[in-house]
Amino acid sequence: MALVGVAAVLLVCIVVIDVITGPADLSFWRTLQVILDPSIATPKEGVIIWDLRLPVALMAVAVGAMLGVAGAEMQTILNNPLADPFTLGLSSAASFGAALAIVMGWSVIPGVGALFVTMNAFVVAMATSMALFAFTRLRGVSPEAMILVGIAMLFTFNALLAFLQYGASEIQLAQLVFWQMGSLARATWEKVGICLAVLGLVLPYFIYKSWALTALRMGEEKAAALGVNVSALRLTVLAGVSLLSAVAVSFVGAIAFVGLVGPHIARMIVGEDQRGFLPLSALAGALILSGTSIASKAITPGIVYPIGMITSLIGIPFFIVLILGQRKRHWQ
Amino acid sequence: MNGLTVSNLSFSYGSRAILRDVTFDALQPGQLTALIGPNAAGKSTLFKSIAGLLKPSTGQITLGGLDLATLSAQARLKQICFMPQFFAANAALTVFDVVMMAQKQLRGWRVNSADTAAVAHALSAGGIGHLAEAYVSELSGGQSQMVSVVQALVRQSDVYLFDEPTSALDLRHQLDVLGRIRAAIRDRDAIGMVALHDLNLAARYADHLILIGNGVIQTQGTPEEVLNSPKIAEVYDVDVELLVGPRKDLLVHAYAS
Numbered sequence: 001m002a003l004v005g006v007a008a009v010l011l012v013c014i015v016v017i018d019v020i021t022g023p024a025d026l027s028f029w030r031t032l033q034v035i036l037d038p039s040i041a042t043p044k045e046g047v048i049i050w051d052l053r054l055p056v057a058l059m060a061v062a063v064g065a066m067l068g069v070a071g072a073e074m075q076t077i078l079n080n081p082l083a084d085p086f087t088l089g090l091s092s093a094a095s096f097g098a099a100l101a102i103v104m105g106w107s108v109i110p111g112v113g114a115l116f117v118t119m120n121a122f123v124v125a126m127a128t129s130m131a132l133f134a135f136t137r138l139r140g141v142s143p144e145a146m147i148l149v150g151i152a153m154l155f156t157f158n159a160l161l162a163f164l165q166y167g168a169s170e171i172q173l174a175q176l177v178f179w180q181m182g183s184l185a186r187a188t189w190e191k192v193g194i195c196l197a198v199l200g201l202v203l204p205y206f207i208y209k210s211w212a213l214t215a216l217r218m219g220e221e222k223a224a225a226l227g228v229n230v231s232a233l234r235l236t237v238l239a240g241v242s243l244l245s246a247v248a249v250s251f252v253g254a255i256a257f258v259g260l261v262g263p264h265i266a267r268m269i270v271g272e273d274q275r276g277f278l279p280l281s282a283l284a285g286a287l288i289l290s291g292t293s294i295a296s297k298a299i300t301p302g303i304v305y306p307i308g309m310i311t312s313l314i315g316i317p318f319f320i321v322l323i324l325g326q327r328k329r330h331w332q
Numbered sequence: 333m334n335g336l337t338v339s340n341l342s343f344s345y346g347s348r349a350i351l352r353d354v355t356f357d358a359l360q361p362g363q364l365t366a367l368i369g370p371n372a373a374g375k376s377t378l379f380k381s382i383a384g385l386l387k388p389s390t391g392q393i394t395l396g397g398l399d400l401a402t403l404s405a406q407a408r409l410k411q412i413c414f415m416p417q418f419f420a421a422n423a424a425l426t427v428f429d430v431v432m433m434a435q436k437q438l439r440g441w442r443v444n445s446a447d448t449a450a451v452a453h454a455l456s457a458g459g460i461g462h463l464a465e466a467y468v469s470e471l472s473g474g475q476s477q478m479v480s481v482v483q484a485l486v487r488q489s490d491v492y493l494f495d496e497p498t499s500a501l502d503l504r505h506q507l508d509v510l511g512r513i514r515a516a517i518r519d520r521d522a523i524g525m526v527a528l529h530d531l532n533l534a535a536r537y538a539d540h541l542i543l544i545g546n547g548v549i550q551t552q553g554t555p556e557e558v559l560n561s562p563k564i565a566e567v568y569d570v571d572v573e574l575l576v577g578p579r580k581d582l583l584v585h586a587y588a589s
Contacts, residue, residue, distance in 0.1 A: 211439070214425065215433055218433075219418070225385065225409065225415070226433070227409035271429065271467070272423050275443075
């Protein structure tokens with residue numbers, strides 16, 4: 001519990017640093033004061049901090065937490081250390097949805113206006129997870145079947161995406177590639193609100209099921225002997241995870257790696273008792289994404305790099321160091 | 333309470349019948365029953381059916397006169413504690429965590445000091461206090477089996493089913509674990525069933541034996557009755573010689589026929 005507190009404090013600091021980073025001279029304390037009490041801000045500070053920087057910083061936190069939680073529970077229900085929202089093809093599905101909007105100009109749900117790229121991405125990702133859901137209901141819920149269908153989805157959507165890319169004009173192609181790289185720059189307060197609402201909806205359920213999820217890590221039979229309805233648990237958690245990752249991916253594009261690494265960092269620190277594992281996975285995801293958000297602005301002053309590139313570039317060496325330094329080996 | 337009864341229980345996977353018309357005398361509280369029989373005789377299937385993890389095709393299981401089929405899975409597993417034979421141990425969970433999980437029975441996020449004390453006591457009573465901080469992924473086969481037993485005994489149930497709790501243990505620990513199971517069953521006045529392969533241990537620790545072969549109950553009764561029965565040699569397909577050991581215990585010697 002102390003660790004969760006430390007991570008939360010660290011996260012607040014990172015968020016403030018995230019807000020400071022960029023062209024404009026802001027001090028740490030002044031920024032913290034303005035965030036805590038908007039009335040003291042000068043108009044310039046108000047615009048920079050409240051309108052421009054804070055939505056992006058909070059979006060990084062919300063999306064990081066969503067991906068961290070989604071990855072953690074996906075690894076738990078699939079009993080697979082490599083599972084994350086990407087393994088099940090959700091991000092390729094979202095990319096395909098976005099490509100439909102960008103290249104063909106099709107909107108799956110008409111009348112959503114400027115949000116139609118996001119909306120398309122969300123609808124296709126959600127439809128994919130529902131197809132996965134339906135398949136597992138039909139065929140029996142085993143982790144192997146879920147992963148194999150997920151991978152089939154991944155390749156299907158990658159192929160469809162390539163198909164669209166082949167026919168796209170150069171401008172459309174550039175737009176599409178940029179979308180896939182993932183960017184926080186599209187953040188608005190509404191999107192932050194939606195992300196937090198989804199988190200607020202799904203997290204309590206996961207917390208409520210935390211003992212059952214911990215028990216599942218002991219093997220299906222053991223969990224069943226403790227009174228866990230394993231199939232129902234897998235299905236409901238899959239639904240929650242799908243919602244989290246579909247929303248996250250449709251707002252910020254394909255940000256790889258956070259959903260995979262956040263939970264692994266949490267696992268190395270507190271183990272897999274969900275009471276520590278779940279909050280720390282969320283915090284680790286949020287920390288990673290906030291940290292990379294700072295890096296994406298700090299590498300070349302004045303340029304904000306797409307965050308998807310940075311997560312992988314910074315995250316992987318860090319992750320390899322963690323693995324090499326780790327004595328205890330789980331998942332063997 | 334008139335014990336645990338099983339009557340006319342049948343179970344099959346598809347067309348392959350595992351249990352056929354299994355019926356046994358009511359098992360009484362405070363008594364330990366050993367379920368013996370060769371591999372694939374249906375021992376685990378019988379346990380899972382009693383625990384409600386498998387749905388039998390026919391038959392009735394009652395506890396204290398109450399038909400268990402009328403209970404929800406949750407309520408049933410609160411009364412019946414089943415220890416499966418294997419557990420996948422690649423999780424980053426400590427021994428303390430997994431025993432706490434059984435203690436909490438999936439209820440409530442908070443752990444109070446009474447829970448912690450109960451788990452600590454269960455661990456030291458189970459002889460694995462020194463493993464409390466170890467990860468389950470690092471345990472040896474025998475150690476994880478002892479953790480399983482502690483995990484089962486920390487729960488307060490009316491019926492305890494242990495599926496081969498001693499198969500990976502050394503001599504000393506086999507005796508310890510079975511002694512602890514028998515003591516717990518007596519203290520709590522609960523109904524205990526243990527699936528065992530070692531007939532000598534079964535004779536020494538159980539009050540009652542049930543021999544199952546090919547999904548059918550072959551014979552049941554006191555250890556003397558069952559071990560003296562010609563069914564033993566028939567079911568296991570061996571020649572059996574029975575001796576009385578130096579401390580008046582029954583010793584079974586098996587020879588390939």
